[in-house]
Amino acid sequence: MDYFERAKLASHKLKIATTEQKNNALEQIAKAIQSNKSLILKSNEKDMEIAKANGVTNMLDRLLLTEQRIDGIVSDIYKVIALSDPIGETIEQWTTDNGLLIKKTRIPFGEIGVVYESRPNVTVDVSVLCIKTGNVCLLKGGKDAKYTNETLVEIIRNAISGIIEQDSVILLPSEREWVNKMITARGYVDVVIPRGSKGLINAVVENAKVPVIETGAGVCHIYVDKTADINLALKVLVNAKVQRPSVCNSVETLLVDKAIADEFLPLAKAELEKYGVILRGDDSVKSISVQPLLQDGYYTEYDSLNISVKVVDGLEQAVSHILKYGTGHSETIITSDNDLAEKFMNSLDSACVYVNASTRFTDGGCFGFGAELGISTQKLHARGPLGLKEMTSYHYKIFGNGQVRK
Numbered sequence: 001m002d003y004f005e006r007a008k009l010a011s012h013k014l015k016i017a018t019t020e021q022k023n024n025a026l027e028q029i030a031k032a033i034q035s036n037k038s039l040i041l042k043s044n045e046k047d048m049e050i051a052k053a054n055g056v057t058n059m060l061d062r063l064l065l066t067e068q069r070i071d072g073i074v075s076d077i078y079k080v081i082a083l084s085d086p087i088g089e090t091i092e093q094w095t096t097d098n099g100l101l102i103k104k105t106r107i108p109f110g111e112i113g114v115v116y117e118s119r120p121n122v123t124v125d126v127s128v129l130c131i132k133t134g135n136v137c138l139l140k141g142g143k144d145a146k147y148t149n150e151t152l153v154e155i156i157r158n159a160i161s162g163i164i165e166q167d168s169v170i171l172l173p174s175e176r177e178w179v180n181k182m183i184t185a186r187g188y189v190d191v192v193i194p195r196g197s198k199g200l201i202n203a204v205v206e207n208a209k210v211p212v213i214e215t216g217a218g219v220c221h222i223y224v225d226k227t228a229d230i231n232l233a234l235k236v237l238v239n240a241k242v243q244r245p246s247v248c249n250s251v252e253t254l255l256v257d258k259a260i261a262d263e264f265l266p267l268a269k270a271e272l273e274k275y276g277v278i279l280r281g282d283d284s285v286k287s288i289s290v291q292p293l294l295q296d297g298y299y300t301e302y303d304s305l306n307i308s309v310k311v312v313d314g315l316e317q318a319v320s321h322i323l324k325y326g327t328g329h330s331e332t333i334i335t336s337d338n339d340l341a342e343k344f345m346n347s348l349d350s351a352c353v354y355v356n357a358s359t360r361f362t363d364g365g366c367f368g369f370g371a372e373l374g375i376s377t378q379k380l381h382a383r384g385p386l387g388l389k390e391m392t393s394y395h396y397k398i399f400g401n402g403q404v405r406k
Contacts, residue, residue, distance in 0.1 A: 003170050004188035007111045007136045010167035015108045015134045017164050019085040022131055025160040025168075029128065030077040032159035033152075037070050043151040044120065051144050058304045061246045062118040063145055073124050080128050080370035086389045087134050101399040106392045108134035110190040113182045114373065115140045115204055117196035120148040125364075125371040127156050127169045133391045136168050138189060140182055142196070143174040183208035193386070195374045198301065213386070216377030217301045218248030218329040220359045223318040223344070225335035226259035232356060233264065233334040234271050240332070240358040242275045246303045248375060249330050249362040253298060253308040254279075255318045261311045262287045272307065281309035298325040315340055319347045326350060328377040330359040351377050351384040 033040065044065040051063055086106045093103040112135045116122045123139055130137035141149040153171040160166060172178045183192050183204055191211045194204040198217040205212055222240055224233045240251035256264055265288045269279055281290040290309055294300050298308050298321070312318045322331055332354035333344040341355040352362045352375075362385065364372025369387030376382045382390035 004185050006167045010165040011110050011136045013165050014168050023081045025163040026081050028159040029156050030074050032155045034074050036155050043147040046147045047145050059118045076371045077128050083370050086392050098403050103397040105397050106394050111136045113138040113189045113192040115194045117142040118144050120145045123149050123152045138170050140172045146174045193374050213376050214378040215374035216327045219252045219301050219327045220330045221253045221322050222251045223255040223333045226257040227336040228334040236358050238271055241307050245305050249359050255312050258311050258313050277305045279309050284311040285309050330362040332359050
């Protein structure tokens with residue numbers, strides 16, 4: 001029996017599992033990961049050594065697991081356990097004129113396929129969220145995290161054995177051909193969610209024969225308005241760029257109102273360069289020296305300690321720039337003008353729009369979701385961090401007492 005048939009069979013049983021069974025399975029996963037920490041770190045060390053030998057540099061942080069990061073993964077599992085189970089929830093209900101009681105009720109998707117690169121924490125996040133929502137997950141991780149993923153999935157499957165179906169979590173082989181097999185498995189995979197580079201996401205979207213929830217690349221922007229508190233702006237900018245530059249919610253472009261550019265840009269450059277950030281810009285940036293933009297210009301998602309810089313003539317030009325070059329992920333404005341902030345937020349259709357805060361908060365854990373399946377940048381079904389409710393569909397339950405249609 002192949003992977004997809006096994007997933008289908010497991011789905012029939014998992015979707016009727018009780019909340020108690022699912023939470024028990026999650027608790028056992030948390031305990032097993034904690035008790036097998038050294039084994040996980042050993043496997044991750046092997047993946048890291050291979051990546052370094054292959055010349056990988058900017059993705060190493062995504063691949064790396066530490067004791068602290070594993071503790072964070074375990075903590076997130078307990079947060080998911082504490083969240084309400086959305087399955088079976090009545091979204092709305094009403095009674096028709098002929099007495100039919102109709103309930104719109106949350107149900108699992110069924111089988112969710114996730115294609116992702118590097119980040120082994122995704123293996124656990126997806127497994128946990130899928131189990132909680134009664135969805136079987138088919139995991140297609142990258143070969144760069146092969147050994148870590150294999151270890152994590154073995155730990156998870158052993159932990160849930162006897163509580164729910166082991167095939168609630170299935171790891172596909174790491175070879176690239178399995179991406180195509182998953183995204184064309186009509187009748188077996190209900191939805192695919194790609195997480196990773198722009199190239200990976202585009203390949204899945206363009207070739208899939210099953211529905212896709214697109215988690216877009218993160219060309220995120222920070223716009224510093226002329227009324228901004230300079231110290232606040234510097235603090236947010238440094239955090240949004242430096243804290244973890246390899247992830248999709250880090251800022252890639254700094255836009256500065258020309259009215260404060262001469263004052264702000266030298267300060268911003270000095271602060272960013274303390275952390276090794278390279279500033280890149282065009283002819284609009286005159287008050288500081290910057291490196292040239294890369295080939296893709298302001299479309300570039302660096303995932304590293306680089307940032308694009310541009311001076312703009314007010315809000316409208318900033319918004320126009322973001323609409324042209326952004327990916328619909330996360331944008332923030334630093335301003336003391338509440339009306340301007342509201343206009344900024346209403347002018348953009350990005351999944352997450354901030355005022356006076358770092359884009360680094362676009363994260364399921366930060367939003368109170370416990371974890372996330374990804375950051376959706378599309379407009380159908382779900383947007384922003386994909387938490388429990390975003391991993392469900394619905395159907396209608398209709399209760400009657402003999403009604404027939406005339």
